[in-house]
Amino acid sequence: MTERLTNPDEFVLKDISMVHWENMDTDVYWCGIYLNDGRIFHLHIGGDNLRVSLSDETPDELAQGLPKSPQDAL
Numbered sequence: 709m710t711e712r713l714t715n716p717d718e719f720v721l722k723d724i725s726m727v728h729w730e731n732m733d734t735d736v737y738w739c740g741i742y743l744n745d746g747r748i749f750h751l752h753i754g755g756d757n758l759r760v761s762l763s764d765e766t767p768d769e770l771a772q773g774l775p776k777s778p779q780d781a782l
Contacts, residue, residue, distance in 0.1 A: 712763040719762050721749065 713719070721741055728740040736754030743749075747766040753759075 712761050714761045715759060716762055 721743065723744045724741060725744045726740075726742040728742075730738045730740075732738050733754070735758075737752070739751040739753075741749040741751060747764070750763045750765050752761045752763070
């Protein structure tokens with residue numbers, strides 16, 4: 709589903725399950741943001757003038773909506 713916003717002036721995320729921050733290189737940072745509803749976002753900060761981008765990395769299956777009730781095993 710990857711949609712990328714470059715240099716957004718604001719973004720708001722609610723109901724966060726986990727945040728994973730990582731220094732990828734001298735001036736490049738990556739942050740994985742996992743929401744309780746299963747959506748996943750990546751925040752990239754770095755490079756020339758500390759460029760910022762936010763991308764929706766939610767798997768297509770989840771983005772299309774999973775069944776609300778679990779499937780029978782048989």
